[in-house]
Amino acid sequence: MPLKQNILIVDDEKSNIDIVLNLFSLTDTSNYNLFVALSGEKALKAVEKIKIDLILLDIIMPGIDGYEVCRQLKANEKTKNIPILFITSSTDEASIIKAYNMGAVDYVTKPFRAVELMARVKINLELQSTIGELEALYTNLQDSIAYAAQIQNAIIPQSSLFDKYFDEHFVIWEPKDTVGGDIYLFEELRNDDECLLMVIDCTGHGVAGAFVTMLVKAIEREIIGAIVATQNDVSPARILQYFNKIMKKLLKQEDANTYANSGFDGGVVYINKKEKILRFAGAQIPFIYVEDSKVKIIQGNRHSIGYKKSQDDYPFDEHTINLTSPIYGYLTTDGYIDQTGGENGFMFGKKNLLELIERHKDRSFQIQKELLINELKEYQGKHERKDDIAIVGFRVG
Structure with a gap:
């Protein structure tokens, strides 16, 4: 049985989180464990305790905003590869460009459609899984080549x-x-x-x-x-x-x-x-x-x-x-x-x-x-x- 993937939803408005949770409940949630954080600070603490596979992150929040959360996650060796999908009401081009430059893998504007959000979540999780498999294959290949080098040197x-x-x-x-x-x-x-x-x-x-x-x-x-x-x-x-x-x-x-x-x-x-x-x-x-x-x-x-x-x-x-x-x-x-x-x-x-x-x-x-x-x-x-x-x-x- 495949392991469930952990998704962290970060938004300072509980009503927004409830909307996202409701969207997940209307679709198949059997493959996901859902976690929530009502601030950027709590989000950073959550990723220290839980292995997160994808983050749905709001940009505009009091205290540490979404950009800063993203920056800190990308600067941390343990969390830099977690895919971050921004969910925000900011629709201007500058905000979108900044999000991608910070390391976001996707950007969804509010209000969003359930089908669109779930499709993007699924695609990015599958992509991350594929990347993980490729990295494992690459590591195994490099180990094999290193072993071959030892034999050749011998x-x-x-x-x-x-x-x-x-x-x-x-x-x-x-x-x-x-x-x-x-x-x-x-x-x-x-x-x-x-x-x-x-x-x-x-x-x-x-x-x-x-x-x-x-x-x-x-x-x-x-x-x-x-x-x-x-x-x-x-x-x-x-x-x-x-x-x-x-x-x-x-x-x-x-x-x-x-x-x-x-x-x-x-x-x-x-x-x-x-x-x-x-x-x-x-x-x-x-x-x-x-x-x-x-x-x-x-x-x-x-x-x-x-x-x-x-x-x-x-x-x-x-x-x-x-x-x-x-x-x-x-x-x-x-x-x-x-x-x-x-x-x-x-x-x-x-x-x-x-x-x-x-x-x-x-x-x-x-x-x-x-x-x-x-x-x-x-x-x-x-x-x-x-x-x-x-x-x-x-x-x-």
């Missing part, structure tokens, strides 16, 4: 793991929303000399993108397990090929009836410090590195992973760099490069990123991180953040 590698393999490193990971579709993964392999780094840009951002990152993480764990269990050579190109095949299968991308068209762009770096080699393969994502004081770039293949149009057996290119001398490496998703800003709202661009790395390549990675963040923030200005951002930089060799 799969992000710890900085201490990077310290074992790299002389220096930095990570910039900034989801556009609470959770995001960009992720970076870092794994130890069969010994202290081997590691695997991936930077992934999944479809979309927010919750949708975060779901895809969970799938990517699950497949990545399967791949790492297979690598650790064997002595086979580690190939970033074959890793991308496997991701492509499994993603298309799990997401049923070959099914014409499948609505979702999800996947990712990604860069995979394998490092073997004992053999002094670095291997890279990319799906749309490039590998930027500094070698012998020169900034270089290896473009990823122009082919994404797991989408409907992704070729099942696409042969990704694999590139090998000898680590006979130290290199500085950078993997980035397109969120940084594609961010709009400046006077004309143009994208920051890959060229600007390369120039930024060139200018600051001799600085520590911690300073490089701060400069990258500040440079984009200044460029973005008042423009909206477009996408998630993930950048990993490291020094090895």
Whole structure:
């Protein structure tokens, strides 16, 4: 059985209150509990004791008038959301505008018709109930997203793991929303000399993108397990090929009836410090590195992973760099490069990123991180953040 809703009627004239009570008695009052207050002061005390769902409030009263009652209710965190319907003999436009500006949801002039008053009461109570339901749903949704963020943060590698393999490193990971579709993964392999780094840009951002990152993480764990269990050579190109095949299968991308068209762009770096080699393969994502004081770039293949149009057996290119001398490496998703800003709202661009790395390549990675963040923030200005951002930089060799 639904709970009755509490209505407070406020008027200094008892005869006016009796009229309203009589109108309610002529209709269905089974859904309402009716309370009365003969002054603004008594109305404010009543709402402290009773949970009121709607207030029918007169404006012209001795002492605290209806406007002041409304102002105090709206200023109180506990009562600010109670809908207030003014019932008054004031019909001038200024009074009506003032009532709405004070926070009233409706305005009924005396004398009023029973049908009109009851209809407005019903509509505003239903609206308030709907708002309450939406707020509860929103709260539950936000709680779920916060929990998803905890899970996503739990799969992000710890900085201490990077310290074992790299002389220096930095990570910039900034989801556009609470959770995001960009992720970076870092794994130890069969010994202290081997590691695997991936930077992934999944479809979309927010919750949708975060779901895809969970799938990517699950497949990545399967791949790492297979690598650790064997002595086979580690190939970033074959890793991308496997991701492509499994993603298309799990997401049923070959099914014409499948609505979702999800996947990712990604860069995979394998490092073997004992053999002094670095291997890279990319799906749309490039590998930027500094070698012998020169900034270089290896473009990823122009082919994404797991989408409907992704070729099942696409042969990704694999590139090998000898680590006979130290290199500085950078993997980035397109969120940084594609961010709009400046006077004309143009994208920051890959060229600007390369120039930024060139200018600051001799600085520590911690300073490089701060400069990258500040440079984009200044460029973005008042423009909206477009996408998630993930950048990993490291020094090895």
